[in-house]
Amino acid sequence: MSQQQVCPWCQMEITWDEELGPEPNCPHCYNELAEYRTVTVKRDAALAFDEEDDDAWSRYTRAAEKYLDAQEDVPECPQCQEYMVFAGDQLIGEAHFAPRTPSPALPPFLRAPFRLETFVCAHCFTAHQRLAEKDKKALIARLAEADADE
Structure with missing residues (x-):
């Protein structure tokens, strides 16, 4: 047992x-x-589970697998290490983001607008966000240029 x-x-x-x-x-x-x-x-x-719950979970996991199979990038969940489904983008505009400037000599690390890619774990339902690829490249280029000007 x-x-x-x-x-x-x-x-x-x-x-x-x-x-x-x-x-x-x-x-x-x-x-x-x-x-x-x-x-x-x-x-x-x-x-623990009745048959209806178990059947619904089985159908859910099969559906989630289809979403995972359609993704190029499949990150692991930081909580349970299962795969995460790309759920969509969140556009962060200037009205919803106040950049932090650590000192007058440094520009803000991140400026709006930018996109956050949102992933949801198909197993434990943890949500995770990261900067979209285009915005990562723009951030790197902007800060590298600011550093070159010094």
Whole structure:
């Protein structure tokens, strides 16, 4: 019979065999699972999910795989290391972004407008954003030019 445990950091369910004992680290986020930091929940696996939930999850994972297959860049989730789906871009305009200028001698690191690519983990639903490729190149060029002027 297997036992189940929930990781307190990534909230993923961990199933382990009684003969082998509990996992020392979460296999999803790699955080330590020892002593006071771990909550162990014993429950009957048959009661955990009904067939409708299990069937919906299976259909969802098949659909998510189609989105992942259509992507060129498939980053890993920083929480659980599963793959993330590119959900879309967020345009950040000047009205929604106040650039920080650390000193009068330095220009702002980032200026609006720019785009953030938004990714969502298909497994734990963590959202992650990064600067769009075009805006990364513009940032590098602008700061390299500012440094050359000094």
